[in-house]
Amino acid sequence: MxxxxxxxxxxxxxxxxxxxxxxxxxxxxxxxxxxxxxxxxxxxxxxxxxxxxxxxxxxxxxxxxxxxxxxxxxxxxxxxxxxxxxxxxxxxxxxxxxxxxxxxxxxxxxxxxxxxxxxxxxxxxxxxxxxxxxxxxxxxxxxxxxxxxxxxxxxxxxxxxxIDLVFPGLFLVLLIDTLTSRPRIVPVAVAAAVVAGVTCRFLPTGIALLLASTTVLLTLVYRTSPRQEPAR
Known part of the structure; x- marks a missing residue:
């Protein structure tokens, strides 16, 4: 060994x-x-x-x-x-x-x-x-x-x-670590927070959670969007 x-x-x-x-x-x-x-x-x-x-x-x-x-x-x-x-x-x-x-x-x-x-x-x-x-x-x-x-x-x-803070605390640490290493997806996190906050006021929790999680699709925009060519 x-x-x-x-x-x-x-x-x-x-x-x-x-x-x-x-x-x-x-x-x-x-x-x-x-x-x-x-x-x-x-x-x-x-x-x-x-x-x-x-x-x-x-x-x-x-x-x-x-x-x-x-x-x-x-x-x-x-x-x-x-x-x-x-x-x-x-x-x-x-x-x-x-x-x-x-x-x-x-x-x-x-x-x-x-x-x-x-x-x-x-x-x-x-x-x-x-x-x-x-x-x-x-x-x-x-x-x-x-x-x-x-x-x-x-x-x-x-x-x-x-004990009730263990789960949200764990995901907060993961979120901070992810946003620190990948600042380009900060708008995605902000969008998810906005969607969750707004929809929870009018819809059941499960549906609000589902809608908020779909904001991850915005990451595809950042990956597939063409880079701007430098000015000649």
Missing amino acids: TSLETTDGGWRAGLTVGAGLAAGSFLLAVSFGAFAVTHGWPAALTIAMSLLVFSGSAQFALVTALAGGGVVPALLSASLMNLRFVPMAASTARYLHGSRWQRALEGQAVVDGSWVAAQRVDGTLDRRKMIAATLVQWPAWVSGTAIGALAVPSTSLIHATG
């Missing part, structure tokens, strides 16, 4: 990174479990969803949209949330090993934190690090959901411990 695998990558590095990510995932999962149950979901179904789906953003979007706008907006919102995994999985495919079934199983390790942590400086991906990091996060997500769904902490306890 090379020094890269023992210090900067490999199973051990993945478990170390995954432990830190799992701590945040656990708190977020407790919040989700309580959130889903208070919005009418049975505890068993809530836990089963975390067991099978393992996508915090999509799960929150599904529960929120389903409560405010029906099945179709809920499914569309969750699907839009998870579209990011298509290019992530495509870039990871060549690093997976074994038969189709094994590669499909290893592909389940493509989650946000693990995938980012597994990126190497040379542009390749550390398969072992990604899988190990996800193996730590998944049980933390499921157990946290179970605790939140079964115990259903009171609203006062959730506010006092700040």
Whole structure:
């Protein structure tokens, strides 16, 4: 085993990174479990969803949209949330090993934190690090959901411990990081905020969330718009 695998990558590095990510995932999962149950979901179904789906953003979007706008907006919102995994999985495919079934199983390790942590400086991906990091996060997500769904902490306890701020805080950090590295999409974020703020006043939450998420299509304008030629 090379020094890269023992210090900067490999199973051990993945478990170390995954432990830190799992701590945040656990708190977020407790919040989700309580959130889903208070919005009418049975505890068993809530836990089963975390067991099978393992996508915090999509799960929150599904529960929120389903409560405010029906099945179709809920499914569309969750699907839009998870579209990011298509290019992530495509870039990871060549690093997976074994038969189709094994590669499909290893592909389940493509989650946000693990995938980012597994990126190497040379542009390749550390398969072992990604899988190990996800193996730590998944049980933390499921157990946290179970605790939140079964115990259903009171609203006062959730506010006092700040659990209710974990999910919006996570997405705020991701948003700030994205806008810092890609300032050209700031108008897209502003447009989404305006659409969400206006439509929430007149439409159910699920439909407002769906309409706000469609502003991502504006990124296509920035990619396909022709560059101005320098004046001669």
